[in-house]
Amino acid sequence: MREILEAIAPLYDQHDSEIARDLGSLVRGSLDIAVTESPQQVDACFVLSEFQRGFSPLADLVLDKSDLLQWRLVVAGKLPAKFTDNMAAVELIGPTGMIKNDKARLGFFIQAPNLHYPSHWHPAEELYHVVQGRSGWAVDDLSLSDKNGGDFIHHLSMQPHTMETYDEPLLAIWGWTGELSADGYDWKRD
Ligand SMILES: [Fe+2]
Numbered sequence: 001m002r003e004i005l006e007a008i009a010p011l012y013d014q015h016d017s018e019i020a021r022d023l024g025s026l027v028r029g030s031l032d033i034a035v036t037e038s039p040q041q042v043d044a045c046f047v048l049s050e051f052q053r054g055f056s057p058l059a060d061l062v063l064d065k066s067d068l069l070q071w072r073l074v075v076a077g078k079l080p081a082k083f084t085d086n087m088a089a090v091e092l093i094g095p096t097g098m099i100k101n102d103k104a105r106l107g108f109f110i111q112a113p114n115l116h117y118p119s120h121w122h123p124a125e126e127l128y129h130v131v132q133g134r135s136g137w138a139v140d141d142l143s144l145s146d147k148n149g150g151d152f153i154h155h156l157s158m159q160p161h162t163m164e165t166y167d168e169p170l171l172a173i174w175g176w177t178g179e180l181s182a183d184g185y186d187w188k189r190d
Pocket of ligand 1: 122155
């Protein structure tokens, strides 16, 4: 786990924001904290085998170590199966994370190709970092804009946001600060 955290921490030096500084500190402060959760797979972990290797050292590291991670359903029970069967998340650090911390949540997110994750929102402020997978991202009612490995996407508290994968899967790092409860999470039904 330490190898993963050491690879993630410097990413946050590339984004000039309070949330990036907070998440960078969170990761650096977690290097020596014991993991208290066991590895787990969910159905959507089929996506892990669909990534093309060699895109970046970080992407390959996460994929190589994915068996050590506790994958979970995304916002369990709040989205229909067509979404939860095709996306999964790891909470590496957080109140219910593999490494316990009450200040923030941070982890990985995978989404299968050709899937539109409808507009959703939550009380936490959020910073995504795309690790691999060209994908479309939008906030509010704006149209999708393409992001690729290395890009950051910043969502404010309760700001609606949308992600859409194209012909390749998405691997991203997400981080939440502020109000960390998922109770205020909701999504737009068409
Ligand atoms: Fe979000």
